[in-house]
Amino acid sequence: MSSDQRVSLRESACTTGDSRAQDDNSPQDGASSGVSPRPAERGDAEVAGSERILADDQEHVFRGWARQVGASSLAVVGAEGCWFWDHDGNRYLDFASQQVNMNLGHQHPRLVAAIREQAGRLCMVAPQFAVDVRGELARMIAERAPGDLDKVFFTNGGAEAVEHAVRMARLHTGRHKVLSCYRSYHGATAGALTLTGDPRRWPNEPGIPGVVHFFGPYPYRSPFHATDERQECERALAHLVEVVQLEGPGTVAAVLVETVVGTNGVLLPPDGYLAGLREICDQHGILLVCDEVMAGFGRVGEWFAVDAWGVTPDLIAFAKGVNSGYVPLGGVVVSRRVAGTFADRAYPGGLTYSGHPLACAAGVASIEVFEEDGVLDHVRRMGSEVVAPSLRAMADRHPSVGDVRGRGLMWALELVRDRGTREPLVPFNASGPAAEPMARVAAACRAEGVWPFVHMNRLHVVPPLVIREAELRRGLAAVDVALDVADSYYSGTP
Missing domain, CATH: 3.40.640.10 (Type I PLP-dependent aspartate aminotransferase-like (Major domain))
Structure with a gap:
């Protein structure tokens, strides 16, 4: 996707309208309307509530797989379909299905x-x-x-x-x-x-x-x-x-x-x-x-x-x-x-x-x-007709994409610094400054309103199985934008 073709996903996420008109074959009407749900405006009480949620979390919740001091968090207050949002009104397309478990999305009726x-x-x-x-x-x-x-x-x-x-x-x-x-x-x-x-x-x-x-x-x-x-x-x-x-x-x-x-x-x-x-x-x-x-x-x-x-x-x-x-x-x-x-x-x-x-x-x-609702058929179709060609096209555009692999709605992009040597974008089990390139890739996705799944030098595409085609393409476009960050670390021959 060239820079002049890229539309601000943050702006497009603010549109209201139902994407079902763009994807008549998507499954089940209840789980994901295709609309980016809009949280209500925040008052002083809500601001205080957000601060209290984060304070309680920091002081009293013992987190797994994380250090206990200085770990950042996000106060999530609502979710619907393939979206969730925080107290500040930031909405995210859940491209990780939380922990690859919310196959039918959030709050399915x-x-x-x-x-x-x-x-x-x-x-x-x-x-x-x-x-x-x-x-x-x-x-x-x-x-x-x-x-x-x-x-x-x-x-x-x-x-x-x-x-x-x-x-x-x-x-x-x-x-x-x-x-x-x-x-x-x-x-x-x-x-x-x-x-x-x-x-x-x-x-x-x-x-x-x-x-x-x-x-x-x-x-x-x-x-x-x-x-x-x-x-x-x-x-x-x-x-x-x-x-x-x-x-x-x-x-x-x-x-x-x-x-x-x-x-x-x-x-x-x-x-x-x-x-x-x-x-x-x-x-x-x-x-x-x-x-x-x-x-x-x-x-x-x-x-x-x-x-x-x-x-x-x-x-x-x-x-x-x-x-x-x-x-x-x-x-x-x-x-x-x-x-x-x-x-x-x-x-x-x-x-x-x-x-x-x-x-x-x-x-x-x-x-x-x-x-x-024919969810299995939908997953097969979204994987073969939308995700696979989109990710392979990204691999053609972005030299940092070393490998594309997956099936259905379970995919990974393996990111590298050099396609010839296959040197990973970040070292195996990297942490701290060595992990910064992948942290920046993830941050770029979030800046576009998409919550990604990243691990080591890989970016996974694992959205809810009920995701509609318009939402899926929106998430993939955010990944495309984020890969520019990965490309900035590329040192091999394009």
């Missing part, structure tokens, strides 16, 4: 109504009792899961889901080792952090015993010196075979992978890789566990991301998009074979809030919205 209705008749009942919405949601998930995965163990979120999937695998096999990728994130509980491969693991070590990390496929930065995706797939599988051999196949309970690696780069498995994992696991009696906390429930245009590659794992961990995070919910979809291990033997684990009725009510409503 169907989900809000389901929670209210459930709260009016039964807020809470312990997991040892049967309740309609819990059983209904479990059935709906099982009906959409691949193969014979037809039991659901509910948790409060994704980390617990991974923890319980690993526990089930160890108990089922009688083995203790679990193999997981270096480029991965599985959650912030003790076991999930040990299984995590990225640097968030380091300050939390030592972790649980029995975890071994291996290299998954990453064609752009191949650890196997592969020259194409086919070769990357072959060499990654050969590497895993060797790791299994060296660790002792009879000691390995599970191979745990993110079906699509999320925060660590939106790394899609090359064709044949997941099938290869399935074959290796079957050969040695190892369970295949897929973490779909981020990639599941429509993010790549499928109910479960494994469906895109036609593979059935033994266990699937899910959370986030199952009910867009309206009430915390996660779980494990369990195959009949694994569930059978506990037919006459108690499973040694459980949670007070397993299958919380309010969370399950939101989950049932969410699946109904997906079905009735």
Whole structure:
């Protein structure tokens, strides 16, 4: 996009009008009108309220993944559809879906109504009792899961889901080792952090015993010196075979992978890789566990991301998009074979809030919205017709874009200082001044009224799945503007 073609997105965000006229095929009328919601004018009391919110937050909220002194925050006071806003009247298009969990956007009327209705008749009942919405949601998930995965163990979120999937695998096999990728994130509980491969693991070590990390496929930065995706797939599988051999196949309970690696780069498995994992696991009696906390429930245009590659794992961990995070919910979809291990033997684990009725009510409503409003088809269309060509065009215009990859509404731009050497825009795990270039890229997006998702040297495009085409193009235009900042650090040959 040339500078004379760029319209101030901040100005265009102030227009009122319904973008449905520009995108008649977008799903569901309730979640996102295409209008940038306009907060009311602020009075003195609201200014004081904003200051009190931030003061309370600074003084009394202990934040995760952040230092406790000097951390900046934003006092969010409202949200609707794909937008949220602060006390100062600043509106942001949520291009991060908060933490890639609000798949149906903010304040979806169907989900809000389901929670209210459930709260009016039964807020809470312990997991040892049967309740309609819990059983209904479990059935709906099982009906959409691949193969014979037809039991659901509910948790409060994704980390617990991974923890319980690993526990089930160890108990089922009688083995203790679990193999997981270096480029991965599985959650912030003790076991999930040990299984995590990225640097968030380091300050939390030592972790649980029995975890071994291996290299998954990453064609752009191949650890196997592969020259194409086919070769990357072959060499990654050969590497895993060797790791299994060296660790002792009879000691390995599970191979745990993110079906699509999320925060660590939106790394899609090359064709044949997941099938290869399935074959290796079957050969040695190892369970295949897929973490779909981020990639599941429509993010790549499928109910479960494994469906895109036609593979059935033994266990699937899910959370986030199952009910867009309206009430915390996660779980494990369990195959009949694994569930059978506990037919006459108690499973040694459980949670007070397993299958919380309010969370399950939101989950049932969410699946109904997906079905009735054609959300999966919408995601596929937005990904193939809008995001993919737009990002590839940006790569042609901006030398700082080293790689573009993704599927559905889960994409990443990998930013570099030199395309020839593939030197990242910021060093691996950079912080402080070394991370400034990416901080400036993110700030440029926010200045255009778009809240981005950035991690290390990557800018991700992960908006709510119900985003309308006009909103999506607005967000992508902001990314285009922000890439000028990345280009200013480029030192290689264009």
